Amino acid sequence: MKRLFSLTVCASILLSLTACSSFESRSRKLQLGMTREQVVKILGDPYSVAGAKKEANGSTIEVLRFGEKKDPGVYAYFHNGQLVQWGDQQVLQTLNAESKSK
Numbered sequence: 001m002k003r004l005f006s007l008t009v010c011a012s013i014l015l016s017l018t019a020c021s022s023f024e025s026r027s028r029k030l031q032l033g034m035t036r037e038q039v040v041k042i043l044g045d046p047y048s049v050a051g052a053k054k055e056a057n058g059s060t061i062e063v064l065r066f067g068e069k070k071d072p073g074v075y076a077y078f079h080n081g082q083l084v085q086w087g088d089q090q091v092l093q094t095l096n097a098e099s100k101s102k
Contacts, residue, residue: 027066027074027086034083036062039076050075 029042040047043066050065059080067073077085 030076030083030086032083032085036064036078036081036083039064039078039083039086043074043076 026042026044030039034042046068047064047066050063052060052062054060060078062078062081064076064078065073066076072088074086074088076083
């Protein structure tokens, strides 16, 4: 009985450690042009819709945030259902600043 408890505790610790590192490794699999469904399949739960917008020309923009509330999270930007940008807030601010200066 004591051995079973020890194995359960070890398995729980190992699983929690791999969950954090696997989120980072999963985000490396993202590619521009992926669909929302493909990104959700790769990054999984938890995620939330951080924002959405429909433009005058009918195109849509949606931003999903992946990760726990306490984590910085990874943001995925979709234009008409296709991934056009992703990263944490700092990376995305840098990308937006660079694109405005060009």
